[in-house]
Amino acid sequence: MMNAEIICVGTELLLGNIVNTNAAFIAERLSRLGIGCYNQCVVGDNMDRVLAQLKESSSRSDIIILSGGLGPTEDDMTKEAVAKFCRLPLVEDAASRKSIEEYFAKRGSEPTENNWKQALLPKGATAVPNANGTAPGIILETKACKYILLPGPPVELEAMFDTQIMPYLSSLGNGVIFSRTVKLVGVGESKAETMIKDMIDAQTNPTIATYAKTGEVHIRVTASAADEKEGKKLVKPVVKELKARFGSDVYTTEEGVGLEEAILDLLKAGSMTLSTVESCTGGLIGSRIVSVPGASDVYKCGFITYSNKSKRKLVGVKKGTLDKYGAVSKQVASEMAKGGASVSKSDVCISVTGIAGPDGGTEEKPVGLVYIGCCVKGEVKVKEFRFSGNRSKIRNLSATNGLILARECILEYMSKVNFG
Amino acid sequence: MMNAEIICVGTELLLGNIVNTNAAFIAERLSRLGIGCYNQCVVGDNMDRVLAQLKESSSRSDIIILSGGLGPTEDDMTKEAVAKFCRLPLVEDAASRKSIEEYFAKRGSEPTENNWKQALLPKGATAVPNANGTAPGIILETKACKYILLPGPPVELEAMFDTQIMPYLSSLGNGVIFSRTVKLVGVGESKAETMIKDMIDAQTNPTIATYAKTGEVHIRVTASAADEKEGKKLVKPVVKELKARFGSDVYTTEEGVGLEEAILDLLKAGSMTLSTVESCTGGLIGSRIVSVPGASDVYKCGFITYSNKSKRKLVGVKKGTLDKYGAVSKQVASEMAKGGASVSKSDVCISVTGIAGPDGGTEEKPVGLVYIGCCVKGEVKVKEFRFSGNRSKIRNLSATNGLILARECILEYMSKVNFG
Numbered sequence: 001m002m003n004a005e006i007i008c009v010g011t012e013l014l015l016g017n018i019v020n021t022n023a024a025f026i027a028e029r030l031s032r033l034g035i036g037c038y039n040q041c042v043v044g045d046n047m048d049r050v051l052a053q054l055k056e057s058s059s060r061s062d063i064i065i066l067s068g069g070l071g072p073t074e075d076d077m078t079k080e081a082v083a084k085f086c087r088l089p090l091v092e093d094a095a096s097r098k099s100i101e102e103y104f105a106k107r108g109s110e111p112t113e114n115n116w117k118q119a120l121l122p123k124g125a126t127a128v129p130n131a132n133g134t135a136p137g138i139i140l141e142t143k144a145c146k147y148i149l150l151p152g153p154p155v156e157l158e159a160m161f162d163t164q165i166m167p168y169l170s171s172l173g174n175g176v177i178f179s180r181t182v183k184l185v186g187v188g189e190s191k192a193e194t195m196i197k198d199m200i201d202a203q204t205n206p207t208i209a210t211y212a213k214t215g216e217v218h219i220r221v222t223a224s225a226a227d228e229k230e231g232k233k234l235v236k237p238v239v240k241e242l243k244a245r246f247g248s249d250v251y252t253t254e255e256g257v258g259l260e261e262a263i264l265d266l267l268k269a270g271s272m273t274l275s276t277v278e279s280c281t282g283g284l285i286g287s288r289i290v291s292v293p294g295a296s297d298v299y300k301c302g303f304i305t306y307s308n309k310s311k312r313k314l315v316g317v318k319k320g321t322l323d324k325y326g327a328v329s330k331q332v333a334s335e336m337a338k339g340g341a342s343v344s345k346s347d348v349c350i351s352v353t354g355i356a357g358p359d360g361g362t363e364e365k366p367v368g369l370v371y372i373g374c375c376v377k378g379e380v381k382v383k384e385f386r387f388s389g390n391r392s393k394i395r396n397l398s399a400t401n402g403l404i405l406a407r408e409c410i411l412e413y414m415s416k417v418n419f420g
Numbered sequence: 421m422m423n424a425e426i427i428c429v430g431t432e433l434l435l436g437n438i439v440n441t442n443a444a445f446i447a448e449r450l451s452r453l454g455i456g457c458y459n460q461c462v463v464g465d466n467m468d469r470v471l472a473q474l475k476e477s478s479s480r481s482d483i484i485i486l487s488g489g490l491g492p493t494e495d496d497m498t499k500e501a502v503a504k505f506c507r508l509p510l511v512e513d514a515a516s517r518k519s520i521e522e523y524f525a526k527r528g529s530e531p532t533e534n535n536w537k538q539a540l541l542p543k544g545a546t547a548v549p550n551a552n553g554t555a556p557g558i559i560l561e562t563k564a565c566k567y568i569l570l571p572g573p574p575v576e577l578e579a580m581f582d583t584q585i586m587p588y589l590s591s592l593g594n595g596v597i598f599s600r601t602v603k604l605v606g607v608g609e610s611k612a613e614t615m616i617k618d619m620i621d622a623q624t625n626p627t628i629a630t631y632a633k634t635g636e637v638h639i640r641v642t643a644s645a646a647d648e649k650e651g652k653k654l655v656k657p658v659v660k661e662l663k664a665r666f667g668s669d670v671y672t673t674e675e676g677v678g679l680e681e682a683i684l685d686l687l688k689a690g691s692m693t694l695s696t697v698e699s700c701t702g703g704l705i706g707s708r709i710v711s712v713p714g715a716s717d718v719y720k721c722g723f724i725t726y727s728n729k730s731k732r733k734l735v736g737v738k739k740g741t742l743d744k745y746g747a748v749s750k751q752v753a754s755e756m757a758k759g760g761a762s763v764s765k766s767d768v769c770i771s772v773t774g775i776a777g778p779d780g781g782t783e784e785k786p787v788g789l790v791y792i793g794c795c796v797k798g799e800v801k802v803k804e805f806r807f808s809g810n811r812s813k814i815r816n817l818s819a820t821n822g823l824i825l826a827r828e829c830i831l832e833y834m835s836k837v838n839f840g
Contacts, residue, residue, distance in 0.1 A: 014457055016448030017631050019441050023462070028436025037434055038469060040462035042443070049458060190492045190532040200494070210493060211432055212573070220437075276703075276724070282710025283696075283703025286724040290702025293778055293811060301730035304696070304706040304722030306715070310764065314721060344730070358713055386526055389552035391713060393575045 002173060003036035004063035007053055009078045010152060011044040013068075021154050022067045029161060033169050034177030034224055035063065045069060050081040058085075058145045063169070068152030070135035072114040079138060082147050083122035086140065090120040096127045096136045103134050128164050132156040139168060146172070178231025179206075179222040182242045185215060185259065185404045186249045192217045195245055199238070206234050215400035216259065248411060259403050260288045260295075266410050267298045272347035274406075276302035277315050277340035279327070279353040280370065284399040300346045305336065311353075315339030326365065328353050333371035333382045341375045348410060349375045350402045354385075356394045370398045374409040381409050422592065423456040424483035427473055429498045430572060431464040433488075441574050442487045449581060453589050454597040454644055455483065465489055470501040478505075478565045483589070488572030490555035492534040499558060502567050503542035506560065510540040516547045516556045523554050548584050552576040559588060566592070598651025599626075599642040602662045605635065605679065605824045606669045612637045615665055619658070626654050635820035636679065668831060679823045680708045680715075686830050687718045692767035694826075696722040697735050697760035699747065699773040700790065704819040720766045725756065731773075735759030746785065748773050753791035753802045761795045768830060769795045770822045774805075776814045790818045794829040801829055 006026050012018050023040045030037045039057070043049045050069075057064050069078030083090050097119040104111045111134075118135045121127055128137030133156040138149040148165060150157045184192060189212040193200065196219070200208050206223035221238045225231035243250050251262040267274055276286045286302035289295050303314045308327050311317040316339040317332055325331045336351035354370025361367035366386070373382040383405055387397045426446050432438050443460045450457045459477070463469045470489075477484050489498030503510050517539040524531045531554075538555045541547055548557030553576040558569040568585060570577045590596065604612060609632040613620065616639070620628050626643035641658045645651035663670050671682040687694055696706045706722035709715050723734045728747050731737040736759040737752055745751040756771035774790025781787035786806070793802040803825055807817045 013444070014447055014460065015451045015629075016444045016446070019439060019444040020460075021439050024433070024436045024439040026436070027434055031435045038464055038466075040434065040440075042460035044458060046458075188529075190534050193493050193534070194532055209431065209495060211437065212491065214573075214575075278703070278706075280710065281707065282715075282719075283698070283706030283722055283724065286698075286703030286726075287701065287707055287815075290700070290724070290726060291812065291815070295702075296726055299702075300727050301734060302703055302722075302724030302726070304703065304710070304724070306706075306710060306722070307720050310721035356710075356713075386528075388523065388526060389575065390579050392711065393552050393579075395707075395711070396575070 002062045003038060003060075004030055004065055005037060005039040005057050005061040006041070007050075007057060007064060007066045008040070008042045009045060009050060009066060009069040010042070011046075011075070013042045014044050022150075022152070022157055025154070025158055026065055026067070026161065029166060030169075031177060031179075033166070033173060034175055035169065035173060045075040045077065047077055047081055047084075050078065051085055054081065054085045061145065063146045063148065063172075065148045065150065067150045067157055070118065070137075070149060070151050072112070072117055072134070074114075078149055079120065079122065082138075082140065082149060086122060086142055086147075088122040088124065088140075091123050092116075092119050093121045093127045093136070095129075096121070099129060099136070100134050128160060130156055130160055131163075132159055137164070175224060175226050176228055176231055177222060177224050178228055178235055179220055180235050180239050180253055181255055182219040182221065182239060182246070182250055183252050183257075183259075183262075184217045184219065184246055184249045185251055185407065187217060187246065188212075189217050192219065192246070196242065199241065206238055208238065214396055215404060251407060258292075259400070259407070261292045263403055263407050263410070264289065264292055264295060264298050266407065266414075267348065270347075270410070270414055272298070272410070273345075274299050275340050275344040275346035275349045276402075277336040277349060277351040278302065278304050279306055279311070279336075280356040281352045281395050281399045281402065282306060284395055285350055285352065285402050288399060288403070300344050303340055303343075311336060315343055328355055328365055328369060328371060330371050330382045330384065333373035334380045337373035337375035337380050337382075338378075341378070347377055348406060350406045351375075352398050352402050354394070354398055356391045356398075358391060368394055370394065370401075372398065372402050372405050374402075374405045376409045376413045379413075381405070421454070421456055422482045423458065423480075424450055424485055425457060425459040425477050425481040426461070427470075427477060427484060427486045428460070428462045428572075429465060429470060429486060429489040430462070431466075431495070433462045434464045442570075442572065442577055445574065445578055446485055446487070446570075446581065449586060450589075452597065452599055452640075452642070453586070453593070454642070455589065455593075465495040465497060467497055467501055467504075470498065471505055474501065474505040481565065483566045483568065483592075485568045485570065487570045487577055490538065490557075490569060490571045492532070492538055492554070494534075498569055499540065499542065502558075502560065502569060506542060506562055506567075508542040508544065508560075511543050512536075512539050513541045513547045513556070515549075516541070519549060519556070520554050548580060550576055550580055551583075552579055557584070595644060595646050596648055596651055597642060597644050598648055598655055599640055600655050600659050600673055601675055602639045602641065602659060602666070602670055603672050603677075603679075604637045604639065604666055604669045605671055605827065607637060607666065608632075609637050612639065612666075616662065619661065626658055628658065634816055635824060671827060678708075678712075679820070679827070681712045683823055683827050683830070684709065684712055684715055684718050686827065686834075687768065690830070690834055692718070692830070693765075694719050695760050695764040695766040695769045696822075697756040697769060697771040698722065698724050699726055699731070699756075700776040701772045701815050701819045701822065702726060704815055705770055705772065705822050708819060708823070720764050723760055723763075731756060735763055748775055748785055748789060748791060750791050750802045750804065753793035754800045757793035757795035757800050757802075758798075761798070767797055768826060770826045771795075772818050772822050774814070774818055776811045776818075778811060788814055790814065790821075792818065792822050792825050794822075794825045796829045796833045799833075801825065
């Protein structure tokens with residue numbers, strides 16, 4: 001099997017000025033192609049360090065993908081480093097020079113002297129046109145290695161990769177990697193792993209790995225196979241077994257589908273609508289729902305009832321309930337969910353009220369105490385949670401558990417309606 | 421000068437399942453401390469590869485920071501690799517065992533057998549308590565190197581780093597690094613840099629660096645000094661000069677204060693209250709406001725008016741306005757802001773309506789078109805934006821610009837009231 005590695009060049013990455021999304025993007029594409037990738041690294045805009053990295057990388061990898069450092073300024077030197085390392089001169093590529101001319105002509109501006117630097121290629125290399133910028137990508141094949149040089153800006157790199165580098169890499173390989181992710185809620189990572197320890201111990205191809213997310217566990221099943229058909233065939237029985245073991249805790253096996261989307265799909269299937277009433281999460285649940293394109297088919301509206309007064313005024317929580325039990329109580333969470341459903345005339349309403357801290361906790365009601373409610377067709381269920389962590393963690397756990405409770409209540413309702 | 425390097429352990433990073441925000445976070449903190457960092461890398465959950473990386477890293481760096489692989493499952497083996505590399509046995513840390521017990525007791529659940537693995541430490545190492553999870557961090561000092569092992573989940577890592585690792589790292593250096601960040605809105609990074617080019621060119625100690633954030637620019641002034649007093653003295657005149665050049669575009673010079681908090685402080689100072697009416701952001705602005713502890717003094721409530729009907733019903737947008745101009749229009753943004761302020765009886769109301777995509781755009785109203793409104797004491801200002809990027813980027817830019825517009829309108833109102 002071929003293996004690749006990723007070298008991201010840029011002092012701004014070493015200083016933490018920007019997050020390295022290019023590495024994740026390239027890695028994900030490589031894994032789709034079944035090209036192994038065991039190393040990612042970041043080096044600064046420094047000739048000696050890039051050369052040292054190239055020496056090390058070329059000793060262990062077949063394909064070396066570099067991103068960044070192809071720009072016109074003096075500290076851009078990725079291309080120069082690769083040429084030097086491979087002992088190749090830089091020569092001007094006529095097509096690249098022409099496309100730089102055209103790029104500037106289109107914008108009605110003049111290239112500066114250093115822009116022409118971007119038309120130089122290591123001798124024998126191929127330029128990869130850049131639809132979104134002036135720096136072409138470069139593919140250089142030597143006896144030892146294949147070098148792929150890509151521009152740093154994600155919008156340029158991503159488009160170039162998908163349109164031109166993916167076909168190039170596919171043409172090199174044999175076989176594919178096929179994977180499916182089984183996504184769970186309602187079970188912790190340790191427990192999930194214990195439940196499938198026999199499968200993990202026995203794994204060869206496909207492999208099985210668990211990943212913990214906030215309130216979720218993802219189990220990825222990955223097969224290497226001659227083609228996609230064989231990959232699917234290898235993965236299918238394992239996914240089936242996982243679904244059997246985890247039952248309704250599995251909310252999806254689709255790669256791109258998150259918990260929000262799974263719930264929206266459930267609601268769509270049942271022709272039901274949704275609303276939210278949030279206190280300590282302050283709109284986090286609404287925001288996660290709206291992050292799904294097309295949420296408007298299902299999601300009607302949300303209330304951020306941060307003050308007690310707004311709990312009463314916007315969704316009709318009773319003054320007596322607030323006085324007697326306090327804003328963070330089972331009773332208030334229940335009235336919030338019922339009130340939200342009623343005011344918005346939605347079938348399902350999620351409510352959250354809690355103490356996110358760092359202040360506001362008492363002995364009896366400590367920071368981390370959160371009540372989450374869900375009303376489905378008039379019936380409310382409320383759960384008490386005691387989360388730990390800082391304000392941000394408590395709020396995120398509350399939002400995720402709001403979605404998890406909603407899923408549970410909707411499934412219960414649906415099974416009653418269908419089989420009752 | 422000490423130098424550090426970052427090793428992020430995790431197959432999910434190599435496969436591109438998640439973006440490596442930990443590396444950027446740690447790198448940024450190291451640069452604040454004046455600790456050089458020339459290498460970042462990612463290795464999979466594989467004993468041999470982590471060992472090989474430790475060998476290489478320990479040959480060139482004083483401090484090796486590892487993130488990830490401290491979890492309870494079998495593929496978590498960062499700690500085991502470091503112990504093996506340093507030829508140290510793993511021994512149980514009583515305090516860590518106790519805090520795992522407490523963590524589960526608090527949740528009313530039982531730890532599984534593999535959770536106890538998290539209480540093991542390389543002999544002679546120090547456990548670093550984890551306020552947000554079960555895996556403690558680890559500091560191990562050997563003759564050759566200092567190893568810092570951190571949990572992978574960003575919420576755990578970030579809190580642990582700021583509260584416990586920063587003081588530890590500071591204590592290693594001679595002298596202190598003192599820095600202040602001048603945070604700006606309303607000016608791009610290139611322009612900001614041009615406005616202070618003379619200062620950047622002349623910098624020695626303190627140094628000046630600009631960082632672009634979504635809709636913001638941060639200018640960090642960093643002095644290395646014998647003690648904090650000297651550091652403050654060096655930084656003060658530079659911050660003063662920056663404030664003079666950027667005027668009211670500076671929203672804070674406090675490290676921990678974000679735009680949300682700066683706005684809440686402004687409102688508190690003016691004894692004013694706030695509400696929000698959000699469509700495409702779906703609660704993002706509310707959620708950012710509620711992320712600030714004590715927001716309840718100022719923030720009354722929010723409306724997520726995702727459907728047209730909810731825009732009418734909840735905040736009184738007129739049917740005629742929706743029919744004539746469409747939901748994404750200056751007029752609707754204006755009525756949303758006015759209506760929200762009136763229904764919630766708040767002094768200030770921020771509204772957002774836009775097309776976040778990927779669908780729903782037309783020739784006339786393309787994806788990325790967003791109207792943001794702000795009503796202060798009955799007076800509304802609406803701005804039109806044309807953002808580019810994916811759904812998430814457009815929504816985040818909308819939320820940030822909602823906060824920026826609110827700040828602008830509140831400042832205008834205050835200057836009128838005070839000096840009018």
